[in-house]
Amino acid sequence: MATKPFNRREFLWGLSQSALTLLVLGRTSQQVAASDGTSPSVLVLGAGLSGLYTALLLEAKGLSVTVLEARDRVGGRVHTLDDVPGKPESGGQSLSEKYQRLLTLAQHLEVPIEAAKGFDKELLLYVRGQSVLPRDWPTSTADQLVAAERSLMPSRLLSHYLRPHNPLEDATAWTKPNHASLDIPLDEYLRAQGASKEALRLINFDPTSLMNSLETTSALWALRNDQRGKTPTQKPMHIKGGNSRLPEKMAASLKSPVQTQKVVESIRSRETDVEVHCSDGSRFRADYAVVTLPFSVLRQVEITPPLQGAQAEAVQELPYTAVTQIRFKVREPFWEKDGYPPMMWTDSLLESVFPIRDETGRVQSLVCWVNGANAKQLDAMNEEALAQFVKSELKRIRPATDGNVEIVRVISWGRDPYARGAYSHFAPGQIRQFQDKMAKPWKRIHFAGEHTAIASPGMESALESAERVTSEIFAHLK
Ligand SMILES: Cc1cc2nc3c(=O)[nH]c(=O)nc-3n(C[C@H](O)[C@H](O)[C@H](O)COP(=O)(O)OP(=O)(O)OC[C@H]3O[C@@H](n4cnc5c(N)ncnc54)[C@H](O)[C@@H]3O)c2cc1C
Known part of the structure; x- marks a missing residue:
């Protein structure tokens, strides 16, 4: 099959043709993943942004694609909490004008984008047991920074x-x-x-x-x-109605529906094809596989023949940042009682508290956002102990919250079995050790996902990786 490198304009044209075909013929319910024998076939593992975009790009070039997703929803680390007041984002929050791939894709799929509200301007600091407003910070005894840091x-x-x-x-x-x-x-x-x-x-x-x-x-x-961050972004943006609307529309635009609740357990690359086994006993075969699972999850998946050297080490060792969010419903606006702003930055285990506001500026809910070692400490508690701890800690830090907030959801990305962390990063020495080797194709297995991107941030990085992996597969098919 003669192929050309990836071209975004051609892809969008291809996508229009696919959409047209769907309109004329109606959706087919393709159950079998193996190639139909007429076009090369690809299994895409994971229906986050990288997997869905890869699938769209490959389908637009006429390949037969099956997407396998462990969860009962698409979007992966993009997840709008539609059942929490204010519909906050638990994963990917905001984008900017620098997200050119995402903006083009959203426009093409007619998914509207709007300005995001951004963070509040005012906040309360709680450091070394003291509540301090920013204007008082440099002169406060809680500020134990030195020299120019103090201000x-x-x-x-x-x-x-x-x-x-x-x-x-x-x-x-x-x-x-x-x-x-x-x-x-x-x-x-x-x-x-x-x-x-x-x-x-x-x-x-x-x-x-x-x-x-x-x-x-x-x-x-x-x-x-x-x-x-050197070139400042203009206004932050998000998808109207919630960021999940984008992956949902991407999935709906695929010729073959995403197969959800397919937990991949093993991937075997053979002489002429790839076979994937899922925990429900189902098996899928195709010419190639694109793995978009975070390495934190891929560690538990058996790959045959096994990955080698630095790439194997990367899968085992690449760290992911633990993020735990405690979502609150507000019973009474406690900030009106104590006169401080609702947003907080603390040096406690609860770290930061942000209000989620609606278009009119009314606070809909609150999130306590905890990173890293503190998130891991919270993750080690059971549900009841966590609720107890958070309530009493919040009361200690901000007495006016007592009785005025109610926990409605706890999201732990670190404990999530299909993420095992919020975002990948590199430990000291790992960029030298494996950054240029970790996403190399292994036999008939290719790798995409935010962790494999180079130039873009967050959600845009997932799309960047999809373009790279698609070009790789086309190069193989030449
Ligand atoms: C808390 C948080 C805040 C963020 N904030 C921002 C932000 O403000 N701006 C921004 O641009 N980005 C942000 N991001 C990052 C952004 O959301 C991610 O970079 C991006 O969504 C990753 O997409 P992906 O396709 O690479 O991975 P994922 O979305 O993780 O996709 C991988 C998919 O694989 C599936 N999967 C896992 N295991 C298996 C298995 N065994 N079998 C089958 N399927 C499996 C998963 O369920 C998932 O759907 C944030 C992320 C988090 C978690």
């Missing part, structure tokens, strides 16, 4: 030390050998930049740092994230 809000400390001397010239520079010497523990790097012990302590409580801890994170990875 900074805790959430600004990380970029204060990364930004001025960030040597990464563009979004892909972090993968280049000339920066490999920065693949060291982030705490070590920050200390060398002058960060105080208190600054390091506070950075570990910051949810925007996206890491488990400074010690277990590569400085080069943190510099990579900082580089992306």
